[in-house]
Amino acid sequence: MKQFLLKIWSHCVRLTARWPSIASIAPFIPVVAAWWIVTELQLFPRVFLPGPAEVVRSFGSLVYMGILPAYLQDSIVRLAVGAFWGVALGIPLGILVGLNQRARTALWPLLLFFQAIGDIAWLPILVIWFGYGLTTITVVIVYTVIFPVVLNTVLGVRSIPITLHRAAQSLGASRIRMLWEVVLPGALPNIVTGLRNGLGYGWRALIATEIIVGTSGIGFLMFDARRSGSVVEILLGMIILGILWYIVDSWILAPIERATGQRWGLVTR
Amino acid sequence: MKDLTIRNLSKTYFDPYAGTNVTAVHDVSLKVEQGEFVCIVGPSGCGKTTILNMIAGFIPHTGGEILVGGRPVKGPGPDRGVVFQSFALFPWRTVLENVAFGPKMRGVRKVERERIAHEYLALAKLTEAAGRYPAELSGGMQQRVGVVRALANEPDVLLMDEPFASVDAQTRMTLQEELTRIWQEKRPTVIFITHDVQEAVFLANRVVALSKGRVLDDIAVDLPRPRSWDALNDDARFKELSGRVLQLVRSA
Ligand SMILES: Nc1ncnc2c1ncn2[C@@H]1O[C@H](COP(=O)(O)OP(=O)(O)OP(=O)(O)O)[C@@H](O)[C@H]1O
Ligand SMILES: [Mg+2]
Numbered sequence A: 001m002k003q004f005l006l007k008i009w010s011h012c013v014r015l016t017a018r019w020p021s022i023a024s025i026a027p028f029i030p031v032v033a034a035w036w037i038v039t040e041l042q043l044f045p046r047v048f049l050p051g052p053a054e055v056v057r058s059f060g061s062l063v064y065m066g067i068l069p070a071y072l073q074d075s076i077v078r079l080a081v082g083a084f085w086g087v088a089l090g091i092p093l094g095i096l097v098g099l100n101q102r103a104r105t106a107l108w109p110l111l112l113f114f115q116a117i118g119d120i121a122w123l124p125i126l127v128i129w130f131g132y133g134l135t136t137i138t139v140v141i142v143y144t145v146i147f148p149v150v151l152n153t154v155l156g157v158r159s160i161p162i163t164l165h166r167a168a169q170s171l172g173a174s175r176i177r178m179l180w181e182v183v184l185p186g187a188l189p190n191i192v193t194g195l196r197n198g199l200g201y202g203w204r205a206l207i208a209t210e211i212i213v214g215t216s217g218i219g220f221l222m223f224d225a226r227r228s229g230s231v232v233e234i235l236l237g238m239i240i241l242g243i244l245w246y247i248v249d250s251w252i253l254a255p256i257e258r259a260t261g262q263r264w265g266l267v268t269r
Numbered sequence B: 001m002k003d004l005t006i007r008n009l010s011k012t013y014f015d016p017y018a019g020t021n022v023t024a025v026h027d028v029s030l031k032v033e034q035g036e037f038v039c040i041v042g043p044s045g046c047g048k049t050t051i052l053n054m055i056a057g058f059i060p061h062t063g064g065e066i067l068v069g070g071r072p073v074k075g076p077g078p079d080r081g082v083v084f085q086s087f088a089l090f091p092w093r094t095v096l097e098n099v100a101f102g103p104k105m106r107g108v109r110k111v112e113r114e115r116i117a118h119e120y121l122a123l124a125k126l127t128e129a130a131g132r133y134p135a136e137l138s139g140g141m142q143q144r145v146g147v148v149r150a151l152a153n154e155p156d157v158l159l160m161d162e163p164f165a166s167v168d169a170q171t172r173m174t175l176q177e178e179l180t181r182i183w184q185e186k187r188p189t190v191i192f193i194t195h196d197v198q199e200a201v202f203l204a205n206r207v208v209a210l211s212k213g214r215v216l217d218d219i220a221v222d223l224p225r226p227r228s229w230d231a232l233n234d235d236a237r238f239k240e241l242s243g244r245v246l247q248l249v250r251s252a
Helices: A002-018 A020-025 A028-040 A052-065 A067-099 A101-117 A120-130 A134-158 A162-170 A175-213 A218-227 A231-262 B048-056 B095-099 B101-105 B110-123 B139-152 B169-186 B197-203 B236-251
Strands: B004-015 B020-032 B037-041 B063-068 B080-083 B157-161 B189-194 B206-211 B214-220
Touching (some): A052 A067, A067 A175, A101 A134, A120 A175, A162 A175, A162 B080, A175 A218, A218 A231, B020 B048, B037 B048, B037 B197, B048 B080, B048 B189, B080 B139, B095 B101, B101 B139, B110 B139, B110 B169, B189 B197, B197 B236, B206 B236, B214 B236
Parallel strands (some): B037 B189, B037 B206, B080 B157, B157 B189
Antiparallel strands (some): B004 B020, B004 B063, B206 B214
């Protein structure tokens, strides 16, 4: 018996070594299996908890009708636009606050104050100002992304050892070049962490915003499904959220983190 | 390479917690000729780092003047290369890019600055490590990179603050021998700070003993070069000089 299990285990190890994506799918197999068993046993009425097969079928038909690809695109573009502006504004602001004592004294309390208000708390007033449209959604995403980016950038800038600044100056670097050669790379691991947190919060804020003010997108799909009582589509939306985040994290963010902090020895492996 | 003149240099720190002034350096005067290797030696807290940081321009001085090639020091600059105790290599740059950093800031073209960097890496026997990142090197190798990075920028004066204090004893001896060899080849003007009397005598043309922020004495080291620990360990002249410096430093 033990021999047999070991054999299966070594098989699994070899398999996942050859196709790493299997390793990331494997943990979900028991979850899906449990879900399937629960629905097959009819512990809950079907309309309350549909099974995996129905969700897959609903996925197929929504893709076929073109609704899902369009909504997915809307959500991703919104997140990308919001994240872009959040980063484009957040990094320079973080560097300014991190480097300049006076800017820090002036801006730090404001940053903490506005961070505390939270993204969704802005929705009521934003809807009055900008209506139910892309502007409102973008503002919320930028607002959500910018704080983790700014705060982590400040942290990163301030964690750069003074000897690195001094070394660069003694080698003839001007103030402007110091930004590019020392400050930015030195803060980069923290900036990536900030981006990672920001995108995570931004993604959630996006779905919440779409539920409240959206006319398309994954959040809207889920809320619309609730109106028509389609639990299948709600479940589908939830699964898509999880999978999308998984993809963004493991295909985009994690590789950036590996390429920066780890090779440079700034982050422990 | 140019000479360095320090006249009546002093430094008073303000301690904001105690609300008092601390004078770390009193009235230090020192002249270092072009191509000289001067070691400043003294016990912990005697103001060595403070002096070096003022020469480097990292901190302002509160009295006297510092002239490099006749020009007063105002802030850090590429005429004074610095080697740090903590190495201070750029972790996001390869060894080659670290060494090429100074020339890059001067606007030297990529091909040319990499040629320069390779030349200096070869001088420190680091050719193999050119493509690696600092985190992938041992402490001894990192400090070799630190030394040649400063040298590759051809500063007028090379400032070193206990650069070998954080490596093990064997590596330190190797690095000291290498430094004397490189110095003989390139003849930079060097100010080397240490609390290790033997290290000071081994490396220097001249040892300046410091205590409580004042210069005690200035001792010429006339040992022949090239120097090696094998030869000097039992050398009578080396022992005599080290003994003299040690006594000087301890007596204060
Ligand atoms: N930033 C500072 N503020 C206040 N006092 C300082 C500051 N830096 C150094 N001192 C004081 O100045 C004196 C000289 O310090 P310094 O670091 O120059 O000594 P050192 O000779 O380099 O010692 P070590 O061998 O331990 O490195 C010490 O008494 C120290 O407490
Ligand atoms: Mg010191």
